[in-house]
Amino acid sequence: MQPSLSFEQAPPISVPYRFFLTAPLFGAAAGLVLVGFGPAALESRWAPGALAMTHLIVVDFMLQVMCGSLLQFVAVVAGANIWRPRLVASVVHPLITAGAVFLVTAFLLEAQALFLLAALSFALGLGVLLTVMGIALVRTPARGMTIYTLRLAVVGLLVTVVLGVTLASILGSVDILESFWSMVALVNVHAAWGLGGWALMLVIGVSFMVVPMFQLTPPYPVWLTRVLPAGLFVLLCLWSLQLLGGEPQPWQPVVLFSGMLLAGSYAAATLWLQWRRKRRKADVTSTYWRTAMLALAALVVSWFVFQAVPQLGDHPRSAVWLGVLALPGLFLSVIIGMLYKIIPFLNWLHLQRVAGFSRNTPNMNRMISERAMRGQMRLHLAALGLLLAAVLWPPLAVPAGLAFTASCLWLEWNLVAAARLYARLRDEIRAAADAQIARPAE
C-alpha cells in the first residue's frame, strides 16, 4: 500500500496560499531583470543580473512555494502537529519576502547594507520555520522514506541558510568572516546544499509519494528510495570538506561525478516509472513532471559533455546553461505541476468541510480550467526553450525574458482565479446556511 495523506492535520487554507500567491510575481520579476540587463545577464554565473535572477527564482519563487508546501505537507504526510501554523506563516512569510527583496536589490545595486538586512531577515524568518519544522518532524510518529527524506531536506535547508547568511554578511562587509573561508568555496558549498541538499532532496522525497499516487505508476524500487537520499547527503558532506581550506583535492571531482550519477539515476528511474504508468493520457501535472525529469537528465548529460570537452566546459556560459536546466527546467516545472494539483485539492477539501455532504461543490477539475493550465504550460515550455537558446545566442535574451515573465504572470492569474473561486463558493455556502437557519424564524 502507498503512503497516505492525512488532511485531518491540514492547516488553514490561508497558510499555504499566501506563499503560493506571492511566488510567481517574483518569477515575473526575474524575467524582467533579464529584459533589463539583456545578454549581459547571461555572460557568466557571476554577472550581477545572473545573480539577481538566480536568487529571484531560488529564494523568491522556489523557497516561497516550498515553505508553503512544507507547512502543508509536513502536517499532512507526517501527521505532525505544526505549532500555531497561522502565526508561523504570519512571521515567516513577510520576513523571507523582505529578505529576498533586500538580497536581489543588493545584487543589482551592489549595496552592502542591504546584504546585511537580507542576512538578518533570512536568519530570523527561516530560523523560526526550521525550528518549528524540525520539532514537528522529530516528534512525528510517522515512518517511511518520505519522512526520512523530508528530514534530510530540512537539514539541507539549515546548512544552506547558515552558509547563505554567512555569505551575505561577508558581502555586507563583515570582513572578519572572509578570513576563515574562501568566497568561491563558500558559494560552491552553499549552492550545492541549496540545490542538492534542500531543493532536490525535497523533490525526491515528495516524488516517492506523489509520482505513484497521482500518475498511477509502479512504486519506486525500495533500494533506490534508500540509496538516493542517503547517498546524496553523504556526497554533500564530502563536498563541504573544501571549506577546510587548502589546495583543491583530487577527490573533489569524484564527489561531483558521483552526485551527477545519482541525480541522473533518479531522473532515469522517474522517467522509466512514468513510461510504465497505467493511465496513458497525460494531464498537466504529469507533463510538467516529465519535463522536469528530462531537464534533469539533460543537465547531467551536459555536465558529462562539459567534462569531456573542456573547450565547452571552460566557457563562462556553460554554468548558465546548467542553471537554466536546473531552475526553470527542473525545479519550476515540478513546482508549477504540483501547484496545479495541490490548489484544486485544497479548494475542494476546505469547501467540503464548510458545506458537508448536503451541498454540491464543484469538482476539483473545475477549480482551475484545463485550458488555462495547458496554455500556461505551453508558454512555460516556450520560455524554457528560449532561455536555453539565449544562452547559446545571447541576442535572444530579451524575448526569453519577456516569455518567462508572461508565463509567470499567467501562472499567477490561474492561482488567483482559483483562490477567488474558493472565496466566492465559501461565501455562497455560508450565506445559504445562514438563510436556512433564519427561515424558520420568519
Place this chain on the structure above:
Amino acid sequence: MPEQRVIDGRAMSPPEPLELAVAALREMASGDELVMVLNCEPYPLYSLLDRNAYRHSSRVREDGANEVRIRKL
C-alpha cells in the same frame, strides 16, 4: 432494503475516487454501505466522514489493497 455500492479506485488518479465517494455518499440512505478499494488510506475522506455522521472501517486485503467500508448511521 439496504444497498451496497463498490468503488474500485485503484486505477483512478486522485482525486477521482474521493469525488466519486462524496457523490455516492450524498445519495445513500440510512443503512446503505459504500465499499471502496484503494491503494492508500483515504485520510481526507475519513475527516469528512467523521464530520458528517458516517461510520467507517478499513482493512488491508491479501492483494495489498485497502478496503474501506462506509455506512450511513
